Amino acid sequence: MAEHLPGNLGKVLANPAAAKLFSLSGLFAVYKPKGPTSAGVLNQLKEKLLAEAGVQTCGRKRKKQMLKIGHGGTLDSAAAGVLVVGIGQGTKMLSNVLAGSKKYTAIGELGKATDTLDATGKVIEEKPYDQITKGDLERVLQKFRGDIMQVPPLYSALKRDGQRLSSLMKKGEAVEAKAARPVKVYSLSLQNFQPPLFTLDVECGGGFYVRSLVSDIGKELSSCASVQELTRTKQGPFTLEEHTLHEDKWTIDEIAQSLEHCLSLFAIEPSLKKLKTEHSEESIVSCEDK
Structure with a gap:
């Protein structure tokens, strides 16, 4: 028993x-x-x-x-x-x-932005992406390596007054974006490019959001982007x-x-x-x- x-x-x-x-x-x-x-x-x-x-x-x-x-x-x-x-x-x-590093494989989609920065959210913006080449994307990635500043997503586990921002957003409450904060990207490479989809391998430090990275990449390309699939392949050892x-x-x-x-x-x-x-x-x- x-x-x-x-x-x-x-x-x-x-x-x-x-x-x-x-x-x-x-x-x-x-x-x-x-x-x-x-x-x-x-x-x-x-x-x-x-x-x-x-x-x-x-x-x-x-x-x-x-x-x-x-x-x-x-x-x-x-x-x-x-x-x-x-x-x-x-x-x-x-x-x-x-405190250790993490590795991710992310599939991003160009030309589409969502409120959650991934495929689970509501599409809030669509922009052309036909002009973007593999070379354009690889050049933009250079801006996101090393020590960079990043704004965390509104839909996240970060808290305000003890409640997760994602929970507040789902309740329809107004949530202000957190200030940009320093994060570290140890490596970032383009693994595949078949527009509108692109695949990235990322190794980063703590507090880093791949959803924000993909969104920021879209903006740097004068378009928009969101994460379609995300897999963490390593955490610490x-x-x-x-x-x-x-x-x-x-x-x-x-x-x-x-x-x-x-x-x-x-x-x-x-x-x-x-x-x-x-x-x-x-x-x-x-x-x-x-």
Whole structure:
């Protein structure tokens, strides 16, 4: 029979699967598909792990009874790719991952602007793009490499008075654009150009928005542009091909193996090895959605 948390902690941890789950600590990566939010993917992951461990959560107290788990670096619901997850004491290391670089592959569409800067939004402007050549696009990219200034999108996870700008926009409230801020682009290359579509590979630092980049590129070309598809292929040391666990691998054993494998990705191995072997009640705490 499934157990309840946190009252019968000793009884719960007597279950080998539950004991193993609540001993896990560190960082790993999962694949976020296009569609759900990052928080939705995290909740799905929690539910699968708790179900496998035979642990139930009860009604309104559900969040307080969750694993200590969180994600670093929100992906738009329309985006796919690497989502880094911290479990146990690994949640304290998520900020270190956020400070690292990220890589994206983006497909942009020329001649069309939307209010969200991607394909999920309402088209608010259309302009000619037939005059734009591959050479034009490659020349414009030079302006967006290195240290640049960027205005974040209005539809974003940035907050005003504790509420996300995207939530305020959806409610129809007036939202002022944030001031331009410094961001870093380590590399930016054109992979394909078949008008109106173009494909970019981008490596950037924290706080960077690919949607804003594509929109700004369109403006520099005296047209407009929006993102059609976006995939994060790397975050910190975690890559899409080598390190991400797809949903069919969201099991206690698979995550334990991934945590072990990922120890070698970090220079601070001693602290991570210590985290992995910790067994404490700290593993069962309240965790709000990111």
